[in-house]
Amino acid sequence: MDIAVIGTGYVGLVSGICFAEMGNHVTCVDQDINKIEALQNLASPIYEPGIETFMERNVQAERLKFSSNLIEAVRQSELIIIAVGTPSLPSGEANLQYIEQAAGEIGRAMNGRKIVATKSTVPVGTNEKIRQIIAGQTEQPFDIVSIPEFLREGSAIQDTLHPDRIVIGLDNRELEATMVELHSSFTDQIFVTDIRSAEMIKYASNAFLATKISFINEISNICEKVGADVTEVALGMGKDPRIGPSFLNAGIGYGGSCFPKDTKALIQIAGNVNYEFQLLKSVVEVNKAQRYKVIEKLKQSLGQLNNTVIGIWGLSFKPNTDDIREAPSIEIIEALIGLGARLKLYDPVAMGKFKDSFDHPSITWCANALDAAANADAVCLLTDWQEFKEISLSQLIYVMEQPILIDGRNVYSKEQIEGAGLHYYSIGRPEPIPAFRSQVHVG
Numbered sequence: 389m390d391i392a393v394i395g396t397g398y399v400g401l402v403s404g405i406c407f408a409e410m411g412n413h414v415t416c417v418d419q420d421i422n423k424i425e426a427l428q429n430l431a432s433p434i435y436e437p438g439i440e441t442f443m444e445r446n447v448q449a450e451r452l453k454f455s456s457n458l459i460e461a462v463r464q465s466e467l468i469i470i471a472v473g474t475p476s477l478p479s480g481e482a483n484l485q486y487i488e489q490a491a492g493e494i495g496r497a498m499n500g501r502k503i504v505a506t507k508s509t510v511p512v513g514t515n516e517k518i519r520q521i522i523a524g525q526t527e528q529p530f531d532i533v534s535i536p537e538f539l540r541e542g543s544a545i546q547d548t549l550h551p552d553r554i555v556i557g558l559d560n561r562e563l564e565a566t567m568v569e570l571h572s573s574f575t576d577q578i579f580v581t582d583i584r585s586a587e588m589i590k591y592a593s594n595a596f597l598a599t600k601i602s603f604i605n606e607i608s609n610i611c612e613k614v615g616a617d618v619t620e621v622a623l624g625m626g627k628d629p630r631i632g633p634s635f636l637n638a639g640i641g642y643g644g645s646c647f648p649k650d651t652k653a654l655i656q657i658a659g660n661v662n663y664e665f666q667l668l669k670s671v672v673e674v675n676k677a678q679r680y681k682v683i684e685k686l687k688q689s690l691g692q693l694n695n696t697v698i699g700i701w702g703l704s705f706k707p708n709t710d711d712i713r714e715a716p717s718i719e720i721i722e723a724l725i726g727l728g729a730r731l732k733l734y735d736p737v738a739m740g741k742f743k744d745s746f747d748h749p750s751i752t753w754c755a756n757a758l759d760a761a762a763n764a765d766a767v768c769l770l771t772d773w774q775e776f777k778e779i780s781l782s783q784l785i786y787v788m789e790q791p792i793l794i795d796g797r798n799v800y801s802k803e804q805i806e807g808a809g810l811h812y813y814s815i816g817r818p819e820p821i822p823a824f825r826s827q828v829h830v831g
């Protein structure tokens with residue numbers, strides 16, 4: 389099939405590449421000319437393991453190209469996929485300006501029958517709006533389909549090539565066979581439903597996953613008070629197939645471009661029909677408070693933080709991505725600077741993006757994890773990158789001023805900690821070494 393994908397963020401780029409991988413002819417379009425130029429030179433604007441190899445292979449096979457010419461791409465295609473951003477407005481509601489703009493441009497470019505599918509996460513009723521906008525621009529016949537996207541950053545290509553399920557919302561049943569066939573090379577778990585339900589499935593799924601995270605984080609806070617170990621609790625709970633083991637990792641809470649935005653948007657969607665989504669409001673509040681556990685534990689171990697030196701391991705909102713949108717690290721770093729701490733930051737891939745959006749005289753940028761720990765009064769692990777899991781902890785006591793490690797993602801096992809000589813604090817687990825108060829290093 390000839391496909392145009394509008395928007396080359398995570399979703400547009402990765403789905404474009406994967407549709408090409410399955411033998412379709414795909415043109416990925418973006419209004420950002422710099423992004424298109426980079427892509428034409430086979431440089432990915434997003435960090436995603438393995439993406440360049442897939443890109444190169446499909447470009448060379450002439451199944452994939454990049455263009456800033458939306459009109460030409462729409463005219464050459466039978467299926468047009470909208471994958472533009474839907475960021476939060478200050479109210480929490482989804483900002484649909486990019487969706488509306490893209491729909492208008494698609495409508496004006498139409499030269500024959502088309503299928504217009506939306507992969508962006510959009511409030512219920514938005515596909516109807518898209519239909520009206522396009523119909524206002526063209527006499528050409530077209531169909532509207534909702535195909536919400538469930539990929540995760542960091543494993544986006546594998547998630548797209550091997551999804552757990554694909555949801556397709558449509559109202560013209562004649563399209564069902566075509567859409568199912570197009571997606572059948574990815575999985576046979578294809579769920580076809582109406583458009584409004586498909587739109588809601590996306591928000592409900594993200595809200596449910598966020599709920600699981602806030603739930604286990606609250607359990608972790610209770611574990612700390614009653615002397616239980618949240619990692620054991622999560623393992624035990626996860627053995628029940630009705631609960632499942634995933635998304636039960638306690639820590640400093642969720643971040644990223646989607647959970648924070650989509651939970652707020654769903655609260656607004658409910659509010660717009662006079663429904664107060666109390667549970668989800670609490671999920672958001674719990675998540676906000678959870679970030680400050682790191683600071684609480686720093687204060688517990690160091691007393692006051694003014695003039696302390698704190699090493700920070702990890703800036704991205706999760707491993708295997710350079711995305712720092714709504715990363716817990718941002719608020720934690722801002723708060724630490726406010727408390728007078730001096731910070732030594734290190735992340736394997738996200739330092740460039742972080743520095744572009746946030747810099748401060750109290751920050752030193754470090755070349756590696758040990759460098760960030762050198763002469764520090766404490767190190768805080770904020771992102772569970774594999775390289776932090778593999779670090780030799782016994783080396784830390786030789787480079788740090790005070791050997792205090794605050795593990796915001798519970799990445800180290802008891803075995804790794806025992807014998808490392810560290811004062812170790814994690815989330816919702818008993819401290820292996822009794823809490824102590826140390827002298828504050830001022831230097």
Ligand SMILES: NC(=O)C1=CN([C@@H]2O[C@H](COP(=O)(O)OP(=O)(O)OC[C@H]3O[C@@H](n4cnc5c(N)ncnc54)[C@H](O)[C@@H]3O)[C@@H](O)[C@H]2O)C=CC1
Pocket residue numbers: 394395396397398399400417418419420423458471472473474486487489490493507508509510537538539540541645646
């Ligand atoms: N990032 C993720 O992991 C996931 C995102 N989603 C949803 O997918 C949507 C897209 O998200 P991202 O890929 O992160 O977006 P993004 O914001 O990173 O990228 C969107 C791209 O669309 C381009 N664009 C905007 N308007 C355009 C227009 N009229 N013509 C051409 N290009 C245009 C922008 O220049 C930008 O490059 C959002 O609704 C998001 O909630 C869904 C699942 C996963």
Ligand SMILES: O=C(O)[C@H]1O[C@H](OP(=O)(O)OP(=O)(O)OC[C@H]2O[C@@H](n3ccc(=O)[nH]c3=O)[C@H](O)[C@@H]2O)[C@H](O)[C@@H](O)[C@@H]1O
Pocket residue numbers: 509537538539540541542594597601634635636637638639640641642643644645646647705706
């Ligand atoms: O709509 C979206 O954009 C996407 O949002 C999430 O994907 P993503 O944000 O890439 O990352 P996740 O792996 O879900 O992690 C989100 C956040 O939750 C945190 N998390 C995750 C799992 C867990 O057990 N505990 C926990 O704190 C992570 O550290 C991260 O900050 C969903 O998992 C995807 O299915 C969805 O498509």
